[in-house]
Amino acid sequence: MNILTKWLRSYVPNIPTEVDDTQLAEDLTLRGIAVEGVHSLGEGNGHLFEMDITTNRVDAMNHYGIAREAATIYDLPLASLDAALPAAKSAAAFPVRIEEPGLCGRFTAQVLRDVTILPSTGVVAEMFSLLEQKQISNAVDASNFVLLGMGHPTHAFDLDKIEGGIVVRLARQGEKLKLLDGTERTLEADDLVVADERKALGLAGVMGGWDSMITPETKNILVEAAWFDPASIRRSSRRHGLHTDASHRFERGADFNAAPIANGLVSKLILASGGYVEGALVDIVVPEIAAKTASRPAISLSVKEVQRHLGTTLAPEGITREIVAQYLSSLGCKLEPQTDDLFAASLPSWRLDLEREIDLIEEVARVYGYNKFANTLPSPGVVIAQPTxxxxxxxxxxxxxxxxxxxxxxxxxxxxxxxxxxxxxxxxxxxxxxxxxxxxxxxxxxxxxxxxxxxxxxxxxxxxxxxxxxxxxxxxxxxxxxxxxxxxxxxxxxxxxxxxxxxxxxxxxxxxxxxxxxxxxxxxxxxxxxxxxxxxxxxxxxxxxxxxxxxxxxxxxxxxxxxxxxxxxxxxxxxxxxxxxxxxxxxxYTLPLKNVMARELSRYQAVERDFSVLLPDTMQWQTIAAAIEALAIPEMTKLAPVEVFRDAKGKAVAAGQYALLLRCIFQSNDRTLREEELTNWSSAIVAALTGLGGVLRDGHQGS
Structure with missing residues (x-):
């Protein structure tokens, strides 16, 4: 994925000036957030990072998640996300019903009235231009901007095309749904859909529907942000051959607590072009799902276990209790001291990959820096590789x-x-x-x-x-x-x-x-x-x-x-x-292994020459190859037999002989080969073949 350092630094504005983007990329990579490419975007625009984020780190598949890592590395505050909206003009709540609470653990909905659909401007247009991201309209771009910014998928519906309220349900077998990509899909009975009282509006967590999409004529919008079951989204995505930015994140476990924040951020961006809020934010939470994601039991963490597992550091003070608390708190864990050695660590909702004490120990090691540990072997004993x-x-x-x-x-x-x-x-x-x-x-x-x-x-x-x-x-x-x-x-x-x-x-x-x-x-x-x-x-x-x-x-x-x-x-x-x-x-094994050597590939054209020669049946390939290789032509990169022909009747080829079609390939690393060189080499090869008793067929001289 692509990350803009200009956007990232807006979330951590206090990064020291001596930490340039190249140093930032190196520091992130050393902490397991791999930056594979750094590209300058010109004066004042920072750089673009090409990043390889592992599938278990869905929290880092966005600018805010990377900013959290940077803030942890440099022990700096992370800017908060301001999702506050203007006061609503009424208290009416939009009707939402979840029929499959096991598959949709949280659903938020916000009604926006009298909006204006325009091309995006300001920071959205600026960041999309730097990312070369396609711009559609302010409403659609707002959803994409928030996804890239803080990582949670959202969707905007044309409110006037919704009949009744929102229903999150399983599809009816054979139900039809036209998606935003223009394709019509036949749904299965275990596809989760966001629907109204009469029809499906979108394939939940994968892609919205055509009939409720935002158009230039849209005046009223329903902004949705939800949490969907990863396995359900994965099944639907694979079944219909749809891999979207939303499904990519939901399949890997989205942040349960991010839905209301994402909804507010999208709504705020849309309202910047006009409109007003109607009704309070609808936020339906399924307690059983919340308990499995956002409210998991705290993990007991021993500082002594951290030190025992991680071993000796290059710094004499080693990994202290204060370092453990600093790193894990910055990553979002809430640490409650139990004793001088133990913490009760409450896990952040965006880190579903953290499950056990050893996971927290690995986080401490990762942020501390694997390169800061001493090169020591585990005790007891010494591990020695066998000589062979x-x-x-x-x-x-x-x-x-x-x-x-x-x-x-x-x-x-x-x-x-x-x-x-x-x-x-x-x-x-x-x-x-x-x-x-x-x-x-x-x-x-x-x-x-x-x-x-x-x-x-x-x-x-x-x-x-x-x-x-x-x-x-x-x-x-x-x-x-x-x-x-x-x-x-x-x-x-x-x-x-x-x-x-x-x-x-x-x-x-x-x-x-x-x-x-x-x-x-x-x-x-x-x-x-x-x-x-x-x-x-x-x-x-x-x-x-x-x-x-x-x-x-x-x-x-x-x-x-x-x-x-x-x-x-x-x-x-x-x-x-x-x-x-x-x-x-x-x-x-008594012989040493060869040192593997690599050579640069030639940029110059290779030339093929074929030689057709009659040879006695007793002549072996090893003898032929040795005779030609003895010419020591450095530009000859390949020598190979293409065809061997014998004629049992002795007509095309006399008895006691065979015809060999031999191919030589010539190529230089520093120049284009000249015709006179090729002619001289061909003549030398012909002489070597005739010296072995060979006879060129039909006066052949190499072609």
């Missing part, structure tokens, strides 16, 4: 971003699973449980893969065809006398993998898994002996030969991945291919 915490978080975040969901499997495994998934590492030993729960849980797991296979099977057996899972956990080896724990990671996926230019859909799962493993490796700084990445075909027996691989850093195997063997898949009655990976996190 940052790496674990980075791995988790990356896999979640890649579409995997985190899972947890059993810490135990069977001997059969160990024989299969731990084969080849028997020298490490397995840990047998002395008192196993069952034959399926005789060992501490030596690998995460058995649990991953079980979780994938459980999903497939429940007709979940597309699954992406990962698990970070400990694996165990050694003996019962000396147990060794190590961090490990398992990945599992099945179903709905997409083909690309380099591989068919049947192989997509393997390459997706390979990409995930390589993405994890990219998180770590692999300098020195760890820089070289090698992929070999030697894999454990639970992976399908020819459809699996191992990844090495130097001479160390850090990951194995591929497709589960068909024999194991059939034994587990899995109806589609399953791809698995196991990563040695303990080894990766």
């Amino acid at each position: 915490a940052a790496a674990e978080a980075a791995v988790r975040a990356r896999l979640l971003a890649l579409g995997f969901s985190e899972s947890i499997s059993s810490t135990f495994a069977s001997q059969a699973e160990s024989d299969l998934f731990f084969a080849g590492t028997e020298s490490k030993g397995t840990i047998t449980m002395e008192n196993p729960l069952s034959d399926e849980a005789t060992l501490l797991r030596p690998s995460l893969v058995p649990g991953m296979v079980t979780m994938l099977a459980n999903n497939l057996n429940r007709d979940v065809r597309e699954v992406r899972l990962f698990e970070q956990g400990q694996v165990f080896s050694g003996s019962t006398e000396r147990v060794h724990e190590a961090a490990s990671l398992s990945l599992g996926l099945t179903g709905a993998a997409q083909a690309s230019a380099l591989y068919p859909a049947a192989d997509a799962g393997f390459y997706e898994l390979k990409g995930a493993v390589e993405s994890l490796l990219s998180l770590f700084d692999r300098g020195g002996d760890h820089a070289a990445v090698k992929i070999v075909a030697e894999t454990p027996k639970w992976l399908e030969p020819g459809r699996s691989a191992s990844l090495l850093l130097g001479d160390k195997v850090v990951a194995t991945f591929g497709e589960l063997t068909s024999a194991e898949r059939e034994a587990r009655k899995l109806r589609q291919p399953v791809f698995l990976a196991e990563v040695d996190l303990a080894y990766l």
